[in-house]
Amino acid sequence: MNLTEKVHSLPLSPGVYLMKDSLGNIIYVGKAKRLRKRVxxxxxxxxxxxxxxxxxxRQIRDLxxxxxxTEFEAFMLECQLIKEMKPMYNRKMKNPLAYSYISVREDKGRRQFEVSYDPGPPGASLHFGPYTSRSTVERALQGIKESQRILCSSPNARGSLCLNHSLGLCLGMCGGGAALEAYDVIMxxxxxxxxxxxxxILSDLEQRMAEAAERFDFEAAVKYRDYAGAVQALLQKEKVSRFTGENNSIAVLEPMAGDRIKLILIKGAQIIYRATxxxxxxxRxxxxxxVYAAILEQFAAAAAAGSAGDGAGTINRHTIDEAQIIYSYLKSSSGSYLIIPPEWLGSPPEPLLEGAVDKLVAGCLEQQEDAE
Incomplete structure (x- = not known):
């Protein structure tokens, strides 16, 4: 079967596709809700x-x-295969592998933001991240500083006002005095x-965008729209980073075609169990x-494996990508999910767990009925 025939014969089902070159090397891995349409x-x-x-x-010769x-499993499988195979075009289409952090550092008695690839040793400074796009971080900080008038062009100067002060972009902390107190409040x-x-501050950027549009200053409106978008992206990444660090125990029930229900158990950013x-x-x-029995058995096994020190807690780009998929799925899920507090999984288990599982099953059955 040639490539054209293979593409036409693909099913309209969720899954992952692997593109190959003339030597049979896998050069790209992608996911799809409907494989044929995507490919x-x-x-x-x-x-x-x-x-x-x-x-x-141009290089695809086979697939x-x-x-x-489910589509969710396709997303997670794509992450796993990219991590294992490291296809050439997945690397080309990704941003550089280094992370960016926003650090708050003290410099000559004044707090300042610094974007770097290394947050420094723990406790050395307050920092946020990791973020996977340095350009987004820099654009967001530019918008924040500009809107809050702390875009100082002489941040290390003392006693003389910088050029940006005359342009209305710096409130004058470079000149010292009362402006430093206002600067601390803004920080x-x-x-x-x-x-x-x-x-x-995000609301302020969105308000500036609306005001610029009302006065037909579309260049300014686009600028503030981009600033607001970059800030929203930073906030989303920060939520995902915190979500990753929480190492949650999550049970998901997703209705499928017919009478099937998919049970997925997640620990942190990893699927540890699935059953139909x-x-x-x-x-009922x-x-x-x-579901209750699977939760107790599988999360106990995951806890035992984690205590053996297998390094599963390491946060890397793939962990963040997986956490982003899980986080986004839970926030816009077509299924039902339950985030299980650690104390509920004790021995004996917390009685509240049984009631929560019952609600989880009831919610999934209701969704299944609505879909029929």
Missing amino acids: QSYFYNNKGHSPKVVQLV EYRLTD DRIIALLDGRDTG LHSQQMD AQLQAA
């Missing part, structure tokens, strides 16, 4: 493709695929923003008992 998009209506995608398509039951607000405690249940073969009490 066909590489070869048809390709005028909007980036140069890297055009170059990739294989792996089916999954506290920015730190609260990056920490997710106060999004007032059939709602027509089991009543039996489903609840099966």
